[in-house]
Amino acid sequence: MTHIYGRSDIIASIAPLAVIAAVEAGFLAFSRHEVISPGSGSLLFPNPPGDAHIRYGYLKGAPTFVVKVASSFYDNPKLGLPSSNGLMLVFDARTGATKAILLDEGYLTDLRTAAAGAVAARYLAPKRVSSIGIVGAGIQARMQLDLLRHVTDCRQAVVWARDPAKAREFKVEGFDVAVTDSVGDVLKRCNLVVTTTPSSQALLLAKDLRPGTHITAVGADQLGKQELDPQIFARADIRAVDSRVQCFDHGDSAFALKAGLVAEHQFIEIGEIVARPALGRKDEGQITVADLTGLAVQDIQIANAALANLEARAGGTA
């Protein structure tokens, strides 16, 4: 029996702490080589321009495997549609039966990326966050700030976006949000900064970087994208990546490596920090950076967590 869930049911059932815990466990499993996710697929569409990505995998010994399809069609907003879409499929890893179809329309992909940011901040952000800097003002920017409430007490934020009108509209319940028209200002005013843009050149510059800052960069998830000045990696005390293989290939880290500013052995995976938290931030003065490119294991984890939430909710109302 295949259960099918729509986007609104998925959103209504989500337990953020459970999602963050699942994504944290995903980082751990990934760095322990307990994830089977042999590659991923992509389809590119020329007209209208779009792309679809297919990710799949499972945790060794787990009762399920997951296949995700996520698409971006860049002209969708002209039609009044969101550019992102997609779904996740959960299968029984003992029989192949289709257990559940999560018609999340891209929501769970956004959520797992935001949850990964929360995990990075949990281990790397300073204890006392004065203000949270948000670079970008789209869905991912909102979700990052929304989930950070679970790992910091700070409720002050400063937002910058290329489109000032979007920055002015940016709001997340429970946060006081200030708008700035200078991206450098974000680093000057905030000591926990998240970048969420599709930029193809560095937005945050090392010259604006102050001691005691943590930066999480989630925008550079494929070749050609960049958000951070490579010198930021040279200045950082801890350089974390979700996956060495991916970040060295197409994350922000790749630019710093290519420029010879840092060496591969100077990076650590988030999952290695989760396994041994002493490898995370040691004092309030350190500069730390987390380069996140997105892992199939996070799709696996969020699909299973969302399904558990949905099943618990169905059980509770039955």
Place this chain on the structure above:
Amino acid sequence: MTHIYGRSDIIASIAPLAVIAAVEAGFLAFSRHEVISPGSGSLLFPNPPGDAHIRYGYLKGAPTFVVKVASSFYDNPKLGLPSSNGLMLVFDARTGATKAILLDEGYLTDLRTAAAGAVAARYLAPKRVSSIGIVGAGIQARMQLDLLRHVTDCRQAVVWARDPAKAREFKVEGFDVAVTDSVGDVLKRCNLVVTTTPSSQALLLAKDLRPGTHITAVGADQLGKQELDPQIFARADIRAVDSRVQCFDHGDSAFALKAGLVAEHQFIEIGEIVARPALGRKDEGQITVADLTGLAVQDIQIANAALANLEARAGGTA
């Protein structure tokens, strides 16, 4: 709005001639390089033993793209479940929206393989088929014979299977089926033969091969599988493959090439024959062989054909 269809609705709505036509058009598009299907994915499961395959792609300019997940879990029969399972997803190639989910549980994969056999027979089988030989007695064997009714008038069949009990139970409506306990007997009595087994060694031997025979081999779809004596390729007048790349790598053709019995330029793709039927069988005396490994384009074609049938049926009953 995502439409979701179950296996029984899919089976009830299938129009076999439309499916064969769609698969024939798929061969043509493939050989004309009009198919975008950049790779495929696989997941292997150690315990219980199983595998899942993810295929995806679209025809250039088509309004949809398709993602298929197909699994085989070999211990399922012990649980009273079929070993094959899976589903197909049809997406809007202009917006990424999920148009339809076909919960076919592997049926459409079986059907497109059988339809490919029918297309091969249409262009390569002799005009006068005396008896149809079926090697193997599983679902694929039954579906192959069932679809051959649309491309030949012959209603006589001879079946061989490793398990004689399964061969005795084999039947397809409208066909007189004889059982043989000698696989060599199939080539002696039949001039259109289809092999559908998971064999890892040659079952049909060149010494039993008579002039005027066509053989379609669909079992060897991955490394380690083999159904045909490589000498059959040496004896054949026409050696057809669904895909040069795939068949030269892991089809039955690979054994003949590796043994140096034939050269790559002596093969032709089915799609090239569809484009120019004069490249198919020329007279009743030729020996022809078709090596089918399965193409993503056939999944794309059958998903779209099944969806068209389902939508037509829904429209008709509305």
